[in-house]
Amino acid sequence: DAKTTQPNSMESNEEEPVHLPCNHSTISGTDYIHWYRQLPSQGPEYVIHGLTSNVNNRMASLAIAEDRKSSTLILHRATLRDAAVYYCILNSGGSNYKLTFGKGTLLTVNP
Amino acid sequence: NAGVMQNPRHLVRRRGQEARLRCSPMKGHSHVYWYRQLPEEGLKFMVYLQKENIIDESGMPKERFSAEFPKEGPSILRIQQVVRGDSAAYFCASSPPSGGTRTDTQYFGPGTRLTVL
Numbered sequence: 428d429a430k431t432t433q434p435n436s437m438e439s440n441e442e443e444p445v446h447l448p449c450n451h452s453t454i455s456g457t458d459y460i461h462w463y464r465q466l467p468s469q470g471p472e473y474v475i476h477g478l479t480s481n482v483n484n485r486m487a488s489l490a491i492a493e494d495r496k497s498s499t500l501i502l503h504r505a506t507l508r509d510a511a512v513y514y515c516i517l518n519s520g521g522s523n524y525k526l527t528f529g530k531g532t533l534l535t536v537n538p
Numbered sequence: 539n540a541g542v543m544q545n546p547r548h549l550v551r552r553r554g555q556e557a558r559l560r561c562s563p564m565k566g567h568s569h570v571y572w573y574r575q576l577p578e579e580g581l582k583f584m585v586y587l588q589k590e591n592i593i594d595e596s597g598m599p600k601e602r603f604s605a606e607f608p609k610e611g612p613s614i615l616r617i618q619q620v621v622r623g624d625s626a627a628y629f630c631a632s633s634p635p636s637g638g639t640r641t642d643t644q645y646f647g648p649g650t651r652l653t654v655l
Contacts, residue, residue, distance in 0.1 A: 461643075470542075470629045470646030471581065514580075524571065524594070524633070526644060529578035 431515045436533040440514045447500040447532055449515030454495050459518050461526070462489065462500050464511040471514065471528070474500065510536045540565065542632050542647035550653045559650045563632030570613045571644060572605060575627040587613060587624050610615040620654045627651050 429495055431452040439445040451460065462474040464520045475482055478496070482489040488501040514531040543562040551557050563570050568589055573581040574597075584597040587607035595605065602620075607613040617624055628651075631644035 441607075460550045470631075470649050472646065473643045476643070524569070524586050524595075524644075526571075526573075526581070527583070528573075529581055 431517060431529055433513070433529065433532045435513055435530065436535065437538065438535045439502075440537050441507060442504050444535075445509070445512050445534065447502075447515075447534065449499070450497045451515070454498045458522040460489065460491060460498050461516045461518060462487070463514045463516065463526070463528075464509075465514070465531070466508075466511045466517055474513070482496065489538045505534075505536045507538060508538050510534055521528075524525055542630055542645050544628075544630050544647035544650050547648060548651050548653070550655060552655050553621055554619050557617040557620050557624070557652055559617075559628050559630075559652070560648060561613040561615070561630030562630075563613070563630075564645055566634060567632035568635045569633045569647070570607050571631045571633075572613075573629045573631065573646075574633075575649075577626070579622065581629060582613075585592050605608060617652075620652075622654045625652055625654045 455537055459476050459478050463471040464474050465471045475487050477489045477491055481491060490499045506521040512531040512533050514528050516526050542564055544574060560602055561570060562624045570587045570643050572584040574584055575581045585605045586594040587605060589607055590609050602618045604616045615628060627649045629646050631651045633644050
């Protein structure tokens with residue numbers, strides 16, 4: 428499976444935008460980029476996914492670089508409830524269903 | 539619309555006992571996945587099941603662990619003769635019948651936290 432690289436931690440202030448980066452330089456042409464987050468003591472929660480074009484939903488936006496070697500999850504206005512570990516995951520190969528979780532980025536939101 | 543349900547949420551067992559973890563997928567979902575999260579680590583895939591079939595158990599330890607998803611009722615992850623190293627959070631996820639594609643979203647339950655004394 429293609430590997431992703433994320434910063435270990437990031438910090439933001441409430442009500443401000445947050446840009447969470449992810450590098451995936453070995454991404455294959457058919458890999459989708461998925462983002463999940465895990466709030467403390469809870470199971471992972473789907474956030475967003477995309478292939479080539481930027482994507483928006485009610486939770487976040489996903490900006491994908493033109494060469495697809497990196498992407499950025501954008502939370503437009505961080506709230507305290509957004510404090511979580513954010514995982515960037517590629518779905519690849521024959522075992523499409525396996526989600527490979529790395530260490531993710533721990534986002535701290537300051538009031 | 540109820541999400542993925544897991545029970546119990548917390549389970550304490552002594553070494554050598556059996557642990558049974560249950561997972562009820564979201565309504566209409568026929569694909570179930572189990573993941574394990576050891577302390578301070580990321581989630582690791584264990585097994586993928588469809589009704590009455592194990593599709594992929596490549597992440598399951600070879601001994602003491604088994605999983606099933608019967609025609610009726612929840613999926614069960616069973617751990618026999620538990621050891622301290624089995625202490626972890628076990629998460630179940632489900633996806634709809636079109637599961638197995640790159641675009642499928644997996645919906646996770648709240649997890650069962652197993653503590654082995």
